[in-house]
Amino acid sequence: MTAASGVGPTSLFDKLWASHVIKPLQGGDVLLNIDRIWLHERTGAVALKSLMAAGRSVLAPQQVFVTMDHIVDTFPGRGDATLMPTGSAFILATREAALAAGITLFDLNDPRQGITHVISPELGVVIPGVTLICPDSHTCTQGAFGALAWGVGSTEAEHALATGALRVAKPASMRITVDGRLGPGVTAKDLALHILGELSAAGGAGAMIEYAGEAISALPMEARMTLCNMATELAAFSAVIAPDAVAVDYLRGRPFAPKGDDMERAEAYWRTLRSDDDAGFDRQAQFDAARVAPTVTWGTSPQHASPIDGRVPAFEQLTHKDTRESYDRALAYMGVEPGARLADLRIDAAFIGSCTNSRIDDLRRTAALLRGRKVADGVRAICVPGSSAVKRQAEAEGLDVVFQEAGFEWREAGCSMCFFAGGESFGPGQRVVTSTNRNFESRQGPRTRSHLASPETVAASAIAGRLADPRTIGAAQ
Amino acid sequence: MTPFTELLGIAVPLLRPNVDTDAIIPSREIKGVGKAGLAQGLFAGWRYARVGDRTPDPDFVLNDPAYAGASILLSGENFGCGSSREHAVWALAEYGFRAIIAVSFSPIFENNCLRNGVLAASVNGAFIDHLAACVAVDPQAARIKIDLQAQVVRAPDGREARFPITPEAKMMLTQGLDAIAVTLASIDEITAFRTRDRALHPWVYAGGPAS
Numbered sequence: 001m002t003a004a005s006g007v008g009p010t011s012l013f014d015k016l017w018a019s020h021v022i023k024p025l026q027g028g029d030v031l032l033n034i035d036r037i038w039l040h041e042r043t044g045a046v047a048l049k050s051l052m053a054a055g056r057s058v059l060a061p062q063q064v065f066v067t068m069d070h071i072v073d074t075f076p077g078r079g080d081a082t083l084m085p086t087g088s089a090f091i092l093a094t095r096e097a098a099l100a101a102g103i104t105l106f107d108l109n110d111p112r113q114g115i116t117h118v119i120s121p122e123l124g125v126v127i128p129g130v131t132l133i134c135p136d137s138h139t140c141t142q143g144a145f146g147a148l149a150w151g152v153g154s155t156e157a158e159h160a161l162a163t164g165a166l167r168v169a170k171p172a173s174m175r176i177t178v179d180g181r182l183g184p185g186v187t188a189k190d191l192a193l194h195i196l197g198e199l200s201a202a203g204g205a206g207a208m209i210e211y212a213g214e215a216i217s218a219l220p221m222e223a224r225m226t227l228c229n230m231a232t233e234l235a236a237f238s239a240v241i242a243p244d245a246v247a248v249d250y251l252r253g254r255p256f257a258p259k260g261d262d263m264e265r266a267e268a269y270w271r272t273l274r275s276d277d278d279a280g281f282d283r284q285a286q287f288d289a290a291r292v293a294p295t296v297t298w299g300t301s302p303q304h305a306s307p308i309d310g311r312v313p314a315f316e317q318l319t320h321k322d323t324r325e326s327y328d329r330a331l332a333y334m335g336v337e338p339g340a341r342l343a344d345l346r347i348d349a350a351f352i353g354s355c356t357n358s359r360i361d362d363l364r365r366t367a368a369l370l371r372g373r374k375v376a377d378g379v380r381a382i383c384v385p386g387s388s389a390v391k392r393q394a395e396a397e398g399l400d401v402v403f404q405e406a407g408f409e410w411r412e413a414g415c416s417m418c419f420f421a422g423g424e425s426f427g428p429g430q431r432v433v434t435s436t437n438r439n440f441e442s443r444q445g446p447r448t449r450s451h452l453a454s455p456e457t458v459a460a461s462a463i464a465g466r467l468a469d470p471r472t473i474g475a476a477q
Numbered sequence: 478m479t480p481f482t483e484l485l486g487i488a489v490p491l492l493r494p495n496v497d498t499d500a501i502i503p504s505r506e507i508k509g510v511g512k513a514g515l516a517q518g519l520f521a522g523w524r525y526a527r528v529g530d531r532t533p534d535p536d537f538v539l540n541d542p543a544y545a546g547a548s549i550l551l552s553g554e555n556f557g558c559g560s561s562r563e564h565a566v567w568a569l570a571e572y573g574f575r576a577i578i579a580v581s582f583s584p585i586f587e588n589n590c591l592r593n594g595v596l597a598a599s600v601n602g603a604f605i606d607h608l609a610a611c612v613a614v615d616p617q618a619a620r621i622k623i624d625l626q627a628q629v630v631r632a633p634d635g636r637e638a639r640f641p642i643t644p645e646a647k648m649m650l651t652q653g654l655d656a657i658a659v660t661l662a663s664i665d666e667i668t669a670f671r672t673r674d675r676a677l678h679p680w681v682y683a684g685g686p687a688s
Contacts, residue, residue, distance in 0.1 A: 022663070022666055029643055029646075035681050046563075127681075151585050152561060153561055155592040156588065159657045163660040164671065167656055202495070237584050265679070266680045269678065322494065323494055326494050421504040438499070446528040
């Protein structure tokens with residue numbers, strides 16, 4: 001039961017929902033207006049092709065954006081050809097369909113190209129108060145701006161392209177309040193992993209999560225995006241954070257953000273986008289930021305998360321629900337034993353990138369740790385900026401030199417090795433510490449072992465050659 | 478889309494929590510821009526002994542001849558978590574699955590099932606264990622019945638459990654409707670809403686760096 005009748009105090013989510021209802025359908029479902037549609041070459045091309053094959057057209061092409069991020073190579077000098085055997089087919093089909101549909105394409109060599117959930121905020125395409133969908137589960141990232149943004153399948157994307165609307169059942173509401181402040185060296189990524197470890201990978205099942213509390217208000221936009229990004233790992237419908245001055249300041253002057261009088265009117269409206277003090281939520285959870293440590297995963301689900309200075313828990317010590325079989329399977333896959341110190345695990349590779357942690361703020365913080373240090377012998381280290389704009393900014397600040405002098409490869413923007421699509425991978429049995437979002441079996445390559453962590457932990461681990469606590473090294477002189 | 482009303486089928490148990498869409502269809506198995514040709518890649522990482530080769534791994538349940546012809550998959554909590562790739566549902570459907578019975582589903586996966594005429598039915602874990610135990614005796618004979626109108630799953634021994642579904646989703650499945658066609662019938666209401674909304678929130682529609 002959702003406290004959304006329109007009478008009495010309402011939540012941010014209720015306001016976003018109510019302002020987009022075109023009409024009720026049977027049984028409480030609604031037809032919801034969709035303001036922004038993002039597509040990428042992996043799942044978007046099939047939606048556009050299917051739409052055209054049915055003889056339909058895009059209702060509002062000016063509200064549709066497409067980028068190349070999932071399949072494109074990230075090697076310097078890349079082109080339409082890909083290491084993934086059939087990758088160029090996706091790129092060419094997307095380009096052709098985007099041009100035919102008259103939608104805005106950020107193509108391979110466009111200076112605005114990058115990962116959807118990095119460039120949408122950069123360009124000001126996502127703004128508070130809009131509905132935004134993309135056939136990509138990490139669309140929840142963009143809820144950090146107070147948008148109702150969620151991931152869908154290709155058929156739903158096609159539906160929204162054709163009709164400007166979606167038929168949606170209203171999700172339950174959930175508020176996760178985080179009190180206090182994160183400690184030094186502890187990031188939004190650690191908070192996301194900590195919450196997963198406590199609540200489980202089904203801890204937000206089907207719910208629209210609002211992140212609130214002192215710790216959330218204190219986060220910069222990049223960190224809020226990191227936190228919201230992993231709501232899908234909680235099986236949530238999506239996540240949202242009330243837009244405040246931090247969000248507005250981030251968006252002001254962005255190419256697609258409102259300008260002039262429009263911006264003034266928009267800001268006045270955005271100020272109303274917050275939960276009323278007594279708003280009801282179907283579920284609630286509360287965390288103390290001060291109790292969060294740098295957190296890494298040791299298993300094959302994002303819920304398999306523990307403090308970096310801890311040990312692989314015994315089954316009886318798990319804070320979340322799991323089955324014995326799933327736990328045993330995860331340990332066998334990862335090649336770890338219960339009770340093993342996490343900081344003793346030697347790594348083969350370190351990866352910084354993905355829609356979770358590849359923004360300029362992530363790269364600045366990581367470079368501060370890497371400056372004057374070297375990646376341990378035998379560790380392959382890669383940094384993939386989240387967008388071409390992030391890459392240019394990092395290069396303007398000399399961060400690329402810091403990464404490369406430390407021993408990191410410096411790449412072009414894209415999703416890259418967050419997942420294995422048949423091109424590049426880390427190899428069987430390789431232990432990777434990674435700033436990405438999923439440690440599923442074979443996610444980063446067949447039989448590859450992934451440990452999710454913050455970019456700081458990835459950097460500290462790359463230097464140590466084993467999983468390492470970034471608080472123990474500190475910024476270099 | 479094929480309407481879904483009733484199903485009497487062979488069920489195969491994959492009783493793990495958090496079966497993700499990377500496991501259902503690894504990204505490397507999505508080779509073309511389309512919805513077909515995916516059944517071979519279904520559960521490829523578990524189903525085949527080695528990457529890049531199609532030698533069946535005899536330990537994986539889909540390779541057990543006792544479950545040949547299964548149209549129902551049984552699983553645990555949070556089935557279909559992870560990537561939104563609809564290829565997971567396309568692969569399951571092409572392989573022959575018409576229904577997934579699990580403790581719970583990832584919301585994107587559940588919606589993808591709905592849009593492809595596949596039923597995602599949530600029932601409690603104890604009942605799923607019971608279904609799996611019933612089926613194990615003789616999978617080809619001990620069939621599970623699903624009645625969508627009544628929202629009931631019936632075990633081979635007659636025990637039943639109800640599953641939730643919204644009236645809207647039930648209508649879509651039982652009538653095999655194309656949601657886009659249904660919504661396009663309301664296009665006048667959509668454009669009228671947008672005209673009103675544009676007056677209230679003009680900046681949402683301004684669009685474009687040049688404006």
